[in-house]
Amino acid sequence: MDILSWKKPEMIYRDAREAGGLLDREETVYREMERDKPARVSKAPEDVGKAGAQQYSLLGVTYPGSAYLDRVADTSWEIGGTGDFNWDGKPDILWRNYGTGPIEGSNVVWYMDGKNLISADSVEAVSSNYWTIEAIGDFNGDGKTDILWRYYGTGWAQGYNVLWYMNGATYAGYDYVYAVYDRYWAIVNR
Numbered sequence: 001m002d003i004l005s006w007k008k009p010e011m012i013y014r015d016a017r018e019a020g021g022l023l024d025r026e027e028t029v030y031r032e033m034e035r036d037k038p039a040r041v042s043k044a045p046e047d048v049g050k051a052g053a054q055q056y057s058l059l060g061v062t063y064p065g066s067a068y069l070d071r072v073a074d075t076s077w078e079i080g081g082t083g084d085f086n087w088d089g090k091p092d093i094l095w096r097n098y099g100t101g102p103i104e105g106s107n108v109v110w111y112m113d114g115k116n117l118i119s120a121d122s123v124e125a126v127s128s129n130y131w132t133i134e135a136i137g138d139f140n141g142d143g144k145t146d147i148l149w150r151y152y153g154t155g156w157a158q159g160y161n162v163l164w165y166m167n168g169a170t171y172a173g174y175d176y177v178y179a180v181y182d183r184y185w186a187i188v189n190r
Contacts (some may be wrong), residue, residue, distance in 0.1 A: 011114065013058055018120060021031045032113075038167075039042075047085070047176075053093065054055065055136065060135070067115040068115070069093075069112075069115055069117070070117050072095070072097070074097075074141075076097050076098055076099025076100075077095050077097050077099075077108075077140045078095070078096055078097075078098055079093055079094070080094040080095060080096045080097060080107070080132075080133030080136065080147070081094050081133060081136030081147075082094070082136060083136040083145030084145055085109045085121075085145050085166070085168050085169055086111050086167075086168055087143070087157075087168075088111075089111060090112055090114070091112060091152070092109055092110060092111050092112050092145075093109070093110040093112060094108075094109050094123070094133065094136060094147070095107065095108045095109075095110065096132075096133050098129050098132075104127060104129060105124070105125045105127040105128065105131075106125050106128060107122070107123035107125060107126065107131065107133075108120055108121070108122055108123065109121050109123055111119065111170045121168070121169035122169065123147075123166075123169045123170075123171070124171045126149070128151075130151055130152050130153030130157075131149050131150070131151050131152075131153075132149065132150055132152060133147055133148070133149060134148045134149065134150045134161075134186075134187040135147075135148040135187060136148070139163050139165070140165055144165075144166055144167060145166055146163055146164060146165050146166050147163070147164040147166060148161065148163055148164075148177070149161065149163075149164065150187055151161045151187070152183050154168065155181075156177075158181055159180045159181035159182065159183060159185075160176065160177060160179050161176070161177035161178065161180070162174055162175070162177065162185070163175045163176075163177055
């Protein structure tokens with residue numbers, strides 16, 4: 001049994017704000033608690049949610065609020081990362097379709113203004129779902145957001161890592177990054 005599954009959680013939260021103590025679990029209609037109070041965390045992770053857990057203050061931490069983004073009901077679409085694809089100084093969202101069928105491997109950039117979707121662009125598709133988006137960033141120093149891919153399949157491309165240099169949502173070239181053939185190694189800077 002692996003370390004992640006040996007213990008079930010004692011508390012399951014309905015909302016990320018509830019986990020952070022910003023919503024009161026006992027009320028039938030959630031109300032936002034006072035935001036000007038210092039945030040509280042328990043002494044140890046295993047004490048989270050337990051009554052009487054010793055509390056410590058995180059001074060200077062404020063919760064500015066939250067907002068819902070447009071819903072994507074098809075769970076075959078996953079967020080691959082965020083970056084400024086249209087150079088407006090605001091983060092945009094890169095989506096990848098890991099489903100099957102005619103749109104398998106499709107990639108789309110949502111251009112965002114805060115929580116608002118302004119427009120979208122298709123990015124060149126990568127048909128095999130063994131290729132996964134591992135990181136987003138400016139890898140060549142040109143001020144533009146690039147995409148790092150990793151191949152988790154078997155065969156000739158097993159363990160390959162490829163950088164796509166981008167010009168907005170347009171593919172502009174690539175470089176190979178050293179391959180790590182053992183598929184159990186993963187890039188974790190997502």
